[in-house]
Amino acid sequence: MNSIKSLIDTLYDTANLTDDQLLMILTEIKSTEDLQYLFDKAVSKKASHYKDAVYMRGLIEFTNYCKQNCNYCGIRGLNTTVDRYRLDKDMILSCCKEGYQLGYRTFVLQGGEDPYYTDARLVEIIKAIKIQHPDCAVTLSIGERSRESYVALKMAGVDRYLLRHETASKELYESLHPNMSFENRRECLYTLKALGYQVGAGFMVGLPNQTDEDLVKDLRFLKILSPEMIGIGPYIPHEHTPLKGAHGGTVEKTLILLALTRLLVPKALLPSTTAMGTLDPKGREKALKAGANVVMPNLSPTDVREKYELYKDKICTGDEAAHCRQCIEGRIKSAGFSVDMGRGDHANFKSEHSSKALFTIVE
Numbered sequence: 001m002n003s004i005k006s007l008i009d010t011l012y013d014t015a016n017l018t019d020d021q022l023l024m025i026l027t028e029i030k031s032t033e034d035l036q037y038l039f040d041k042a043v044s045k046k047a048s049h050y051k052d053a054v055y056m057r058g059l060i061e062f063t064n065y066c067k068q069n070c071n072y073c074g075i076r077g078l079n080t081t082v083d084r085y086r087l088d089k090d091m092i093l094s095c096c097k098e099g100y101q102l103g104y105r106t107f108v109l110q111g112g113e114d115p116y117y118t119d120a121r122l123v124e125i126i127k128a129i130k131i132q133h134p135d136c137a138v139t140l141s142i143g144e145r146s147r148e149s150y151v152a153l154k155m156a157g158v159d160r161y162l163l164r165h166e167t168a169s170k171e172l173y174e175s176l177h178p179n180m181s182f183e184n185r186r187e188c189l190y191t192l193k194a195l196g197y198q199v200g201a202g203f204m205v206g207l208p209n210q211t212d213e214d215l216v217k218d219l220r221f222l223k224i225l226s227p228e229m230i231g232i233g234p235y236i237p238h239e240h241t242p243l244k245g246a247h248g249g250t251v252e253k254t255l256i257l258l259a260l261t262r263l264l265v266p267k268a269l270l271p272s273t274t275a276m277g278t279l280d281p282k283g284r285e286k287a288l289k290a291g292a293n294v295v296m297p298n299l300s301p302t303d304v305r306e307k308y309e310l311y312k313d314k315i316c317t318g319d320e321a322a323h324c325r326q327c328i329e330g331r332i333k334s335a336g337f338s339v340d341m342g343r344g345d346h347a348n349f350k351s352e353h354s355s356k357a358l359f360t361i362v363e
């Protein structure tokens with residue numbers, strides 16, 4: 001057995017390697033045989049916790065306003081070419097209703113950092129969703145907020161929160177995020193964890209000036225934080241951003257990082273991202289075969305889909321929710337997995353768990 005395979009075996013058995021060993025895999029894994037060995041181990045590890053299930057989440061992109069200006073992002077506040085929109089409570093509820101009828105039991109509400117959505121407005125929306133769909137999980141993905149805000153949203157019934165750390169390299173982070181704080185972003189993640197959310201972190205692959213050493217820092221950060229969800233996608237440049245003309249990431253490298261993440265944080269829920277499908281028609285299936293086990297088909301109204309363009313040529317912007325649901329189901333099955341329309345909580349979480357954790361903290 002070669003040294004790469006034996007490192008993969010150690011990672012499989014112990015869920016850990018040193019930074020140097022991770023770097024060695026990242027820089028030296030090249031042969032089709034070694035890559036397949038890595039992906040098969042990742043799928044086997046996933047199966048030991050989640051069998052062959054792939055969880056479906058209904059994604060609702062409810063605002064493309066954002067006060068931030070991340071240099072890679074198509075809806076950054078300074079991009080004046082964006083046609084901005086917000087969905088009101090009734091529109092969001094109508095997306096949830098359609099999603100519920102299609103079988104979804106998790107709704108992911110995603111948006112830019114939009115101050116219009118005060119805690120009071122969000123709490124009203126969340127409570128309404130929870131009253132209409134008490135058997136569903138609600139995930140928020142709306143960026144950095146105060147601890148008080150995260151407490152209020154948790155009390156309103158939010159189960160999970162996605163906040164990608166984007167990159168664990170301070171220098172790289174600061175070069176990409178004007179007026180944002182590397183430390184604060186991490187602090188937000190630890191706060192969300194302490195409040196009992198199922199927390200999602202994650203990063204982009206192929207950012208300008210990103211090195212393999214930076215990617216090892218991402219893996220190490222994830223191992224330490226041990227989030228319940230981890231979003232990893234290739235960076236795809238957008239023409240109306242300061243980084244236009246950059247090369248971006250590849251599906252191949254992203255698959256390696258997905259598989260390594262699965263082995264380092266074995267129970268994590270890992271999405272097969274739309275960005276993978278944008279770069280490669282089979283990208284989402286390939287991600288499932290490298291250890292991913294979540295997909296997030298779009299439930300947003302079709303007339304706003306194109307306006308939520310985080311990166312160039314994003315796919316699935318014209319398809320009705322029912323079409324997305326069917327399309328993704330076909331892809332999951334063709335990749336050899338089965339669709340699970342349940343809430344799809346993390347293996348360590350029962351649905352009551354998060355509330356208990358919060359009440360312990362606020363008492």
Ligand code: SF4
Binds near residue numbers: 076143
């Ligand atoms: S990545 Fe998020 S916070 Fe940054 S500009 Fe885009 S929507 Fe706003």
